[in-house]
Amino acid sequence: MTAKQILMIENLVKHFPTKRGVVRAVDDISLHVSSGDTVGLVGESGSGKTTTAQCVVGIYPPTSGQISFDGSPIDVAFSRRSKELKGKIRIVFQDPGSSLNPKRTIKQILSVPLKVHGIGTPKERLSLMSHLLETVELPPGEYLYKHPQSIGGGEKQMVAIARALATNPRFVVLDEPTSALDVSVQGKIINLLMRLGDELDLTYLFITHDLSLMRNVATRVAIMYLGKLCEVARTEEFFRSPKHPYTRMLLSSIPVVTRQEESLKPEKIVSKGEIPSPVDVPPGCSFHLRCPERKGICSEADPETRAMDDGRLVRCHLYEHGAAKAGG
């Protein structure tokens, strides 16, 4: 790959000690993101995708492992991160209804990152904010003095995006930015995000549970299950031939709308069981309880992540031999 790696996550672990035991939210994941990529991090609820993102943004310091951004390590507590770094990595949350302060006007909301990061003089800020709103296709004259509750869900999310862009970030974490919205609004937001990604040269970590959406926006897809990555691959290859049994189960469970799509789904795998609690993770491969292709070894040893010859990473006992041969 020619593009340079902007974010490197190495053996990231995040555990939360609770009364009932240790919640292993993120359990040893490694993920590299190249500059300009859109990486889709997909998984069911409780698989640890949001925790991963929050470690990247700095909301939680990792329990162990390294995260480096642009070559320098950033796995320190949020309060010890430099302001410059905080401006470079931004996040857009899932529900704009609760991430925007209802008592403030959009102008006040947008002015916070500008003030904190000392961007522009107080006089310049008004035009900066208008410009931000224009970038997200909201007419500033109409929206600057409105409160979040008086605008629609899609528009709120656009304000949240504008706020994230206020500091000229290079890396934006999108934590399910459209899952609270209707499909007819989703299209607009996604297209806006993709256009901004090109124009402002942003790199996205896109967290979602919607694989069909990822097919259309991501350059690479990473599947997460119970704190671990099952499969990481370029989007095209990922959807052409999913390898990990969990990936195939996910893909075959998606309800689709056309016959053409139906033919793209892998052979039906009847899904069963539910994601186990991250407090007591099953021994061996964490997926073995639900896996249609489990073997004896699956309940004993946790498979290692193997690189296949097309650059895809799979963590499953099924591919240990094949990958070993192919990888040499």
Add this chain to the structure above:
Amino acid sequence: MSEPLLDVVDLHVGFRIFEGYLSVLNGVQLSVGVGERVGLVGETGCGKTTTVKSILRVLPMPPAKVTDGQILYRGQDVLRMRRRRVQALRRHELSAIFQDPLQSLNPVFTIGTQLRDIVKDSAIGQGRRLPRRVIEARCIEALRETGMPDPERIMTNYPIQLSGGMRQRVCIAQALSTHAKLLLADEPTTNLDVTIQDQILRKLDELVDEHGSSVVMITHSMGVVRDLTQRANTMYAGSIVETGETKQLLEGPKHPYTQGLMASVPKLTGEGISEGIPGRIPNYLDPPPGCRFHPRCVHRMEACSAELPSLFEIGGGHRAACYLYGGEA
């Protein structure tokens, strides 16, 4: 088609609130045949849940008010029935599954207590008193049918001890334990993950087949409608804008709104995502006159803002409420 089981005719429902009058349902037409599965698709706030609640007659009145229309169940108008008759109807004939199982289950009683009550009262309504053993056995059977592992233990659990998928299974067990003739499923899997959604819907499908119930499946997912229903209806801002066989509707959507919705759904073919539909659902305090979709519509004509189009026949039972397909003024 034989006599429909449920026939909603020109239903108008509104809410009187401090700011004024919200006219939400604006002439809903919906009919469900015996043993038929009908899908109702639409965005948040288009009146899907209000329709279901009107059918069950559980809308709080006031503030809600039915201003016009009929809800015919086996030819009888639910809206004009005596209260006792409605209760009897809810006990044996109608059944509902709602979106959020945590809200439809009582948090302070065990699953067992809640299920037993349903089975017991349903039998009492039919004039029979069941021995405790029989009730217990039926509850466990109902839970087992939904694919629940270890139903005996689940009976002693409280709702918070179960996961989202499990709770929804309990709700399905409740809804099907009385062998209802018509099941109203209001976004039963919206809060669940795809693999769980797949399991639940598959189970629901099997059980409905077994019991021979009719289903109204309310959802905002086109994919779910495609998998589960024979006929589909698209709803926008309080009225049905298109109706037809699910296949016809999804493969050749006619109403501009349905077309827009279909184009907005991200597809596995990876052809990119359309811009969606500009604008948003109208304010019910002051809805646009005529077709409520016209301010967002690309094909709007003069007639559109004058009068609400009725459902025009396109062919083979496929009908759309749009002046593109008839009724030139």
